[in-house]
Amino acid sequence: MNRRLRNALKGLTAPDAERRRRAMEPFVRATFDSFIRYLYRYLGNEVECEDVLEDVYADIWENPERLRNVTSERELLKTVYLYYMRKRLREVYRRINRNLHLSQQDMKNLIAPELGILEAVSQSELQDILHRVLGRLKARERRAIELWMEGMSSRAIANELKTTVGAVKMLKFRAILKLKKMMNEYCHEI
């Protein structure tokens, strides 16, 4: 953990509210990038990410106890997700939940799940692993995933691969499951 972040964390856990408020700026500057990227995984919407993160930081200011013994950036991200982000993430869609055909528990698992193996790995490590496992997929599966990540719809991918939309969906589903399996194996090795 760099010195700037360590000092900010020290200020954050001070008992005086005004001192904690002053410590927020260096803390936000040091963590904004990693926190917002992490939230984006679950929301996929930059406006909602900023709204949630604003409340997360205010919650941290109000009740920073959980961060008192944090010693590394990975631990910080994990603690912030488990004790601050998850609660806020669940609130985002709580208002529409009563009209849904998903149980409360499934909704929670979809919006703000428990930390899986992949979710505990850092962004740079994930990028590295993903790059490696994509190379191990069949050419057609890799192409489908790459096109999807470029922002193409299933229909556009079907046109590109000269197949049907249904076949593309099945291809992507299988490719995603394969990726998950291979990434799990890599993560266990780390």
Add this chain to the structure above:
Amino acid sequence: MTDTNRKIQELLIDYAGALRDGCLPVFLKSLSRQEGQMIASSEEFWDAAEMVRTLNGVGFADKAVTADVGLFMSRVDANIASRLKKAKTSPRGKRTTSTKSTNKTQRTEKTT
């Protein structure tokens, strides 16, 4: 997403698309009861959903990183200021409420 008899792979791809395009509520609202049950009981769906979130984070999270953190910081500071203000004013609010309820009780007693 108007099809109401989607198979599990179609549901997963629709979830992935909704997450990528930032319209998760549309996907959630599109689920029928049967599809909800199918999701709940499918281990493959939950495995793949974790991978989809990872892909979303790796592939698209750059979009969320704003250049002006200072502007965002001022929002956080305003949020903190409002919480501080609320904390200072809340005891008075409680007192007002209790006075009101006392008046109401007294009024009720008088009428009886």
